[in-house]
Amino acid sequence: MKTMEDKYMALLNKEYPTDSIIIQEIIKLESILNLPKGTEHYISDLHGEYDAFKHLMNNCSGVIKEKVIFLFQKEMSNQEINDFCQLIYYPDLYLPKKETNEWYCQCLLRLIRLARYITSKYTRTTIRNYLQQDYADIIDELIHAQLDEMDQKYIYHLKIINMIIELHQQDDFIKTIIKLIKHFAVDKLHILGDLYDRGKNPHKIINDLIEYKRVDIQWGNHDILWMGAYLGQEACIVTVVKNCVHYQNLALLERYYGIPLRNLMLEATKCYPQKETNKAMELYCLELIKQCELKLIKQYPHWHMEYRIQNQNPAHLSPSQIAIIKELKHSFTRSMPLKKHMDFIFQKGSLYLKTNHNLLLHGCIPLDENGQLYQYHHFDQILKGKAYFDYVDHYINECYQKKQQPDYFWYLWCGQYSPLCGRKIILDQPGIELKNSYYHYIEDEKICLTLLREFGLYGSDCHIINGHTPIRVKDGESPLKGNGRLIMIDGGFCKQNQKKTGVAGYTLISNSHGMRLKTHHVHVGSYRHDVEYDSMIIYTAKNQEYIKDTKRGLEIIEQMNDLKKLLELKRQNEI
Structure with a gap:
């Protein structure tokens, strides 16, 4: 019986049938290895701000x-x-x-x-x-x-x-x-999460990214919310609708994704006749969310989400509310435009990415109050750090491929120890938030180094690149944490955050000579006029980096070794 390696070599032989073709490919790959490393851009938390994104891509x-x-x-x-x-x-x-x-x-x-x-x-x-x-x-x-x-x-x-x-x-x-x-x-674009919510045009951003192709995505909490909604998780569905109502983005759901909201609007205005239509819809959605989340809190006590709703209402969903949720669930899970975008986000995305000396993630690596990796008891085993991230990443992909129960997507959206949220947020007491200990401990370089080692990164040029939390530059806060070991690049592409941050987002740029951070100034008027930037050098490479020094280089070297083995087998008449 043929081994897997024999079968692989047989397939490779079909693709490269002659010695000269194999030799030509090996020479080509060797030449690629010795080219300078391409330019990589890292951006985070675009939140549907298409004009800013488009200008970023254009310049x-x-x-x-x-x-x-x-x-x-x-x-x-x-x-x-x-x-x-x-x-x-x-x-x-x-x-x-x-x-x-x-x-x-x-x-x-x-x-x-x-x-x-x-x-x-x-x-x-x-x-x-x-x-x-x-x-x-x-x-x-x-x-x-x-x-x-x-x-x-x-x-x-x-x-x-x-x-x-x-x-x-x-x-x-x-x-x-x-x-x-x-x-x-730009050779590669890294998106560190949160394409959705707030801004009006996340669909336009995703359409451009689909065409661009050379992109990877580290899922954010707002992305996982939409992913859960697409898979039919009811609390996620109603939360997506509530967010669109709150940010006046109903056209995104109704016109682009084809999700009708008329029946929800009629029920909401019937329940809250004294309220303006959008406010009535938001209050109606909030009540639906409370009931959906209460059910999840009781069903999964080991997630410790009981803090989430303070004023618990024992009332159950009414027949009309159940009908509204059923209609929304049918629309979300069968929307073809939404499917196209979710397919792209699932396939291009991951919970974290380790690439070219850097650890990329959206939210946080949850820590307990003592600065130790938080231990989860969520999947009939104890998990923490990289093991937990790997398990959840696999779980998310399994849910997508097999259309399995997506309830954990809700936890990832809003859980206190979720790596995508990392905040204690009380649903019915807005404004009250407690951040995970991670955001305090990352000021310590030793903690940052420990977290990097947890994910197998040890070099002096290794960094954690993080989104999710806007940096209040106007108050003197720096995007660099832990003596520069961690770089927080959510600076406020979202217009609502720019009043808090005083800047209009960051772009982190890495090339063969090093890495630098560009701070975008708040822009007034059309993006067709160039935007001002401040640039900060993060590190300068001691020697120019080549493709052979990158993750892609390791893949090319592995491919070359396979081709060399195939050539040897052919010359020995063994294949």
């Missing part, structure tokens, strides 16, 4: 402007640099209606130089694979001329550009080059 958190300044500061004025960047951010808005051929020629030459500089970290094959479009051969020719070839080929390239202009394809070609620049300016 790559200011990285594009930095590259433009580096290349062109000696030949362009500050105003020309700003205008050039705006063209890159919003080409449909800033492409001139009438301009001279000389302007177009100069603009195209500069865009090609910028594209050549930004794509220098990638193999030619990678760029060619992206250029599945009409101008692929032309762009490949223009951006891959080596510096010593430029004098010889300059006239040839100029002829190409002049022909593009003569054929009136310059605007279309400019947009194509700009897409290439934006695509390769």
Whole structure:
């Protein structure tokens, strides 16, 4: 009987049938390993603020402007640099209606130089694979001329550009080059949770992320709430509706996700005739949530959620309330647009991610009052730290794949010791919150180092990257905790939080030379005007990092070893 390894080698042999194909692939992978590490961006708590997110993606958190300044500061004025960047951010808005051929020629030459500089970290094959479009051969020719070839080929390239202009394809070609620049300016995007609630357009953010592809998500408490609602957890469903009512986002549910709320509205206004419609709906949802949560509190006493409702009402759900919940559950679990978004969030997401020396998570690693890892007795066993995270991550995926009972999603949404919430929040006494001890102890570098070691991270360049908790910069609070070992990057993309924080969010940027934190200034007016940033260096790499030093590099090395083994077996006529 064939072993699993034999079967794997047989499959690999079908994909790489000859020695020359195997050798070519090994050489290609070796060359990739020795390219500089790509640029990674980490952002958190977008909360449906699509305009801010879109601007962030268009300007790559200011990285594009930095590259433009580096290349062109000696030949362009500050105003020309700003205008050039705006063209890159919003080409449909800033492409001139009438301009001279000389302007177009100069603009195209500069865009090609910028594209050549930004794509220098990638193999030619990678760029060619992206250029599945009409101008692929032309762009490949223009951006891959080596510096010593430029004098010889300059006239040839100029002829190409002049022909593009003569054929009136310059605007279309400019947009194509700009897409290439934006695509390769950031190699990987990490979203540290909370895409949903508050802002009006989380669906637009998710649609863009689906198209972007090179993204991972660390689930936040607001994400897990929607995930639980999609799987049919009743307390999660009604809480999602209440949040949408509270933040006046009913169009998201009704128009985009196709979830009708008319019957709920009629019942709510009947119960609270003296209240304005939205307020009546919110109060009605709150009563439904209380009854749903009371049921969960009694069913799962070992979760210790009895504090959650102070004024417990022994009344049961009425037939009309049961009918409303049943209708909502039917709509949430059968909405195709919601399914598309939840599929993406489940598949791209995880409770935490360990990548390239860093531990990424949304909320916290729960600690007890003594600073020790909190012990859970939730799954007929005692779990803590990484073991608990791994178990819950597996549980979430099992619920998604097998459509199992998702009640624990409610605990993850609001539990005092939930790694996604980490706060003691009383449902019927809003404003009263107690944070988990984690948020006190992370000021201590020793605690941060202990938590990193718990997840197998020991190096001097290892960090915990955290979202969830807005940093009150205006009150002097720093996003750096534990002597820089932990970086809290929820700075307030959500507009409601900006009054508390005094800033408009953070972007953490990591590349082959190190890591830095960009603080977004609060922006007034249109995002089509550039946003100001402050930049703080977190660390500078002693030596430039290459792909072989990353998580992706380890995967490539493993792939190369498999191919080398296959080549050896073929040469020995054993396969």
